[in-house]
Amino acid sequence: MIQVEQLSVNYGAVRALRDVSFDAPTGQITAVLGANGAGKTTLLRTISGLVTPQRGRIRLGDVELVGVATENIARLGVGHVPEGRGVIEELTVEENLRLGALSSKVNLSEGLDEQYARFPVLGERRKRHCSTLSGGERQMLAMARALIAKPRVLLLDEPSLGLAPQVTAQLMKSIRQLCDSQRLTVVLVEQNAKSALRIAHQAVVLHLGSVVASGDAATVAADEDLRRYYLGVVVP
Amino acid sequence: MHNIFGGLAQGVIYSLVALSLVIIWQSTHVLNFAQGAMGMFATYIGMTEIDRGLGYWWCVVLSVLVGMALGGATERVLIRPLYGKPEINPIVVMVGFLGVLEALAAAIWTSTTRNITEPFSQIYYQSHGHLVFLSPFVIFQILLAMGIMLTIAALFRFTKLGLQLRASALAPEVSRLLGVRVSRMLTIGWILSAGVGAIAAVIVASGSFGLFPTNMDGIFVAGFIAAAVGGLESPIGAVAGGLLIGLAEQFILAYWSPNVAPLGGIIILVVALMIRPQGLFSKNVSRRV
Numbered sequence: 001m002i003q004v005e006q007l008s009v010n011y012g013a014v015r016a017l018r019d020v021s022f023d024a025p026t027g028q029i030t031a032v033l034g035a036n037g038a039g040k041t042t043l044l045r046t047i048s049g050l051v052t053p054q055r056g057r058i059r060l061g062d063v064e065l066v067g068v069a070t071e072n073i074a075r076l077g078v079g080h081v082p083e084g085r086g087v088i089e090e091l092t093v094e095e096n097l098r099l100g101a102l103s104s105k106v107n108l109s110e111g112l113d114e115q116y117a118r119f120p121v122l123g124e125r126r127k128r129h130c131s132t133l134s135g136g137e138r139q140m141l142a143m144a145r146a147l148i149a150k151p152r153v154l155l156l157d158e159p160s161l162g163l164a165p166q167v168t169a170q171l172m173k174s175i176r177q178l179c180d181s182q183r184l185t186v187v188l189v190e191q192n193a194k195s196a197l198r199i200a201h202q203a204v205v206l207h208l209g210s211v212v213a214s215g216d217a218a219t220v221a222a223d224e225d226l227r228r229y230y231l232g233v234v235v236p
Numbered sequence: 237m238h239n240i241f242g243g244l245a246q247g248v249i250y251s252l253v254a255l256s257l258v259i260i261w262q263s264t265h266v267l268n269f270a271q272g273a274m275g276m277f278a279t280y281i282g283m284t285e286i287d288r289g290l291g292y293w294w295c296v297v298l299s300v301l302v303g304m305a306l307g308g309a310t311e312r313v314l315i316r317p318l319y320g321k322p323e324i325n326p327i328v329v330m331v332g333f334l335g336v337l338e339a340l341a342a343a344i345w346t347s348t349t350r351n352i353t354e355p356f357s358q359i360y361y362q363s364h365g366h367l368v369f370l371s372p373f374v375i376f377q378i379l380l381a382m383g384i385m386l387t388i389a390a391l392f393r394f395t396k397l398g399l400q401l402r403a404s405a406l407a408p409e410v411s412r413l414l415g416v417r418v419s420r421m422l423t424i425g426w427i428l429s430a431g432v433g434a435i436a437a438v439i440v441a442s443g444s445f446g447l448f449p450t451n452m453d454g455i456f457v458a459g460f461i462a463a464a465v466g467g468l469e470s471p472i473g474a475v476a477g478g479l480l481i482g483l484a485e486q487f488i489l490a491y492w493s494p495n496v497a498p499l500g501g502i503i504i505l506v507v508a509l510m511i512r513p514q515g516l517f518s519k520n521v522s523r524r525v
Contacts, residue, residue: 048413050409050412050413069412070412070413071412071415071416071417071418072415074412074413074414074415075415080413082409082410082413086407086409086410086413088403088406088407088410090402090406091399091402091403091406095399098396098399099399099400099403099411099414099416100414102396102399102400102414102415102416103414103415103416104415145414149414149415
């Protein structure tokens with residue numbers, strides 16, 4: 001489980017997160033929703049140690065993550081698929097996957113086989129440079145690269161960005177299946193609130209760096225005011 | 237044919253210097269203007285042990301180890317505080333460091349040229365009564381340089397360390413998210429680069445050039461041109477650029493005049509920059525020069 005308590009982050013004079021608190025329970029998907037500039041990406045970057053908070057705590061089980069170096073947080077089992085996917089274009093598909101496995105003790109060939117079975121298109125393109133992949137293929141690679149290390153927690157930043165609606169639907173379904181089959185803790189940052197709420201167990205809504213609502217995903221989805229004012233979902 | 241051997245012998249040294257520059261550029265985007273001087277300094281420390289009875293090969297090993305240590309220390313002490321600062325800052329610091337190393341070397345070992353007893357004969361072979369620019373030392377020089385280049389290429393291409401070094405240079409933030417210890421990789425990049433630079437300096441000092449505080453200055457300029465010609469992002473380009481410049485200089489020397497031989501590199505650089513400003517082997521679209 002990831003526990004975030006009273007987390008505050010400033011970029012100079014700009015306050016990006018203000019006293020953010022929530023729990024992301026083990027084996028569940030927690031959707032973090034909000035408009036542009038709400039602080040969603042900053043929240044994930046702070047959990048991963050890329051951003052140092054001014055105040056607050058982040059705990060992974062019994063381990064305090066604030067102050068721990070990013071690479072060590074990854075080695076503790078936190079996989080982070082960043083905004084824009086972070087696929088290294090100059091490397092091949094297989095090299096990207098090998099890189100993902102480096103921080104863990106998984107058997108590399110078994111890990112590769114598992115990911116190629118999960119995403120067969122990656123197996124077909126294993127020797128190709130990532131610059132030749134489509135947006136959907138890059139998203140699959142980013143996911144596979146995070147999953148090959150068998151993380152305890154998966155942080156996903158806007159995975160549907162730039163994908164066609166059909167691909168997005170398939171991706172969201174895969175995330176839910178992964179969570180259910182592997183008891184993976186997922187923190188899913190999405191602007192596409194409708195898609196995210198469909199698969200999430202619970203949701204946290206951010207507005208200008210503060211939590212304005214949190215709770216069961218179905219309850220958040222049913223709240224018309226939240227949907228209208230914070231999530232940009234057109235309410236009929 | 238003998239000019240080709242002569243050009244290759246000189247070219248592999250330029251290639252080594254260029255390769256060492258490319259390794260550092262790839263990992264930290266710093267142009268190490270002190271690369272030649274660092275190799276010279278390490279060579280002084282290692283090779284002067286010959287005077288105390290240490291064997292040639294042990295002195296070579298010592299020089300390379302000192303060079304590597306100097307590279308690691310330089311990254312930690314001089315370069316690390318400058319990450320994220322304007323690009324001109326590390327350039328100024330390394331130019332200053334070049335001056336410091338050369339002045340220190342002159343103060344400690346004087347500016348007199350020291351001739352190091354080479355491990356192989358430098359007498360050129362003869363063919364049908366004509367000299368061939370090929371001697372046991374030149375063969376050793378070419379084979380050693382080629383061996384180093386192939387080893388570095390294999391390390392980057394086939395090992396976990398090489399993959400982490402490449403990833404750290406290409407995408408440091410993503411690499412950290414994947415558990416790669418990027419700052420350690422940057423130091424290792426400098427250590428490797430300085431080791432390669434030290435080998436180049438040992439070869440230069442062991443040849444007819446000898447060892448003196450500024451003995452790597454001209455070699456560094458040629459190596460820098462080779463790296464620019466091949467593309468600062470391309471190790472293969474660095475090697476090819478070095479060989480090209482070595483051959484060009486040799487042919488100008490043979491058929492025109494020794495005084496204008498260094499022009500070969502400049503002409504190749506100008507032509508290469510006109511055709512492909514990013515370097516002949518670089519995949520990047522453009523870069524500032």
